[in-house]
Ligand SMILES: O=C(O)C1=C[C@@H](OP(=O)(O)O)[C@@H](O)[C@H](O)C1
């Protein structure tokens with residue numbers, strides 16, 4: 001999709017609606033879907049995946065793995081089979097790999113390519129081309145790969161893989177599961193042991209899935225809380241059958257929508273609640289949310305539950321910055337909840353939000369103020385004085401929220417529209433398809 005094409009933008013006003021009622025099942029987890037395809041493409045034999053997220057980001061990963069030799073086929077809704085090439089056997093793609101809007105595809109695939117004897121060119125849309133890649137270029141260069149990147153370490157860029165690559169021990173300077181995963185994936189085809197030390201735990205889907213595919217991978221937690229993750233290279237991965245749980249980052253929008261819309265009562269089925277992802281539910285409960293975890297179970301090696309959520313009066317809190325990595329993509333949704341809560345919500349330690357698909361601190365502050373909220377933007381967080389449940393005014397006629405090619409800004413502000421007097425006008429809903437193509441249909445179904 002070319003988000004940049006002005007002729008095809010899809011603006012929409014999200015109007016106030018009655019209560020949200022019913023049961024929904026959000027699509028599969030984006031992080032796990034990317035990794036299922038990548039590891040399936042490296043295992044010899046047939047990997048079968050169900051519940052795969054068929055969003056544009058994951059489709060970009062699928063296309064890239066095909067271009068490097070794997071067979072990746074859709075067999076039904078969310079059902080995919082992958083025949084991998086084996087670790088070390090990725091092929092030189094014929095042209096550039098278009099990563100679209102997806103940071104995860106880009107950084108993880110840069111890791112995979114870095115230890116293969118191939119040269120790969122990566123391109124992306126305007127949003128992705130602004131995002132920092134030096135965070136992966138630095139460790140992957142230490143492993144022997146070389147890079148021709150655009151100014152400031154950005155896309156478009158070329159990765160020249162090293163063969164053999166050199167194992168490293170690397171301490172993450174930023175809390176980033178993408179950087180961690182890029183190094184571990186590079187380590188798969190590197191002789192010896194590659195170690196990543198993460199001072200602050202981040203989502204651990206790569207570790208879980210690498211172990212599931214049979215890689216030799218150990219995780220130790222040091223006394224200071226840092227995690228030391230070591231993968232042994234020249235691995236042989238065994239194909240798997242994977243059922244992808246629902247994405248908590250997608251469920252987040254419906255949790256907040258139900259909480260802020262009077263009379264709402266919604267069951268969200270099959271939501272992944274890996275502790276490295278479940279921060280939002282904890283923070284919302286601290287704010288007074290009525291959320292019950294039902295039928296807790298394990299799906300695809302990940303903890304899962306059905307979440308029963310009912311409209312609740314929320315109160316503002318000071319959000320502990322230590323919880324940020326476990327809800328890093330959920331802050332846009334949380335900011336909307338804060339705008340409708342009683343009292344002040346203070347967030348900090350969120351510098352990473354400035355380098356996502358957009359600068360999410362600035363984009364959300366601007367958007368919420370335009371919708372009538374009281375927001376102060378600080379260097380590393382937002383301070384939001386809530387209305388105590390009184391609907392926001394909504395955007396003025398002729399004004400629209402700019403989503404900056406950022407799906408999460410679009411969805412968060414769509415939810416704000418439900419709890420507003422005049423609704424919220426969004427400039428372009430197309431970015432939503434990167435992570436949650438059925439978002440609007442699901443929302444429209446719940447308020448019908
Ligand atoms: O590893 C992943 O799948 C992801 C890691 C996070 O990014 P960072 O590693 O940049 O924090 C997150 O924001 C992104 O949506 C998905």
Ligand SMILES: C=C(OP(=O)(O)O)C(=O)O
Nearest residue numbers: 101102103104105329356
């Ligand atoms: C940051 C996100 O994704 P990515 O980094 O993969 O573009 C996101 O989905 O919120």
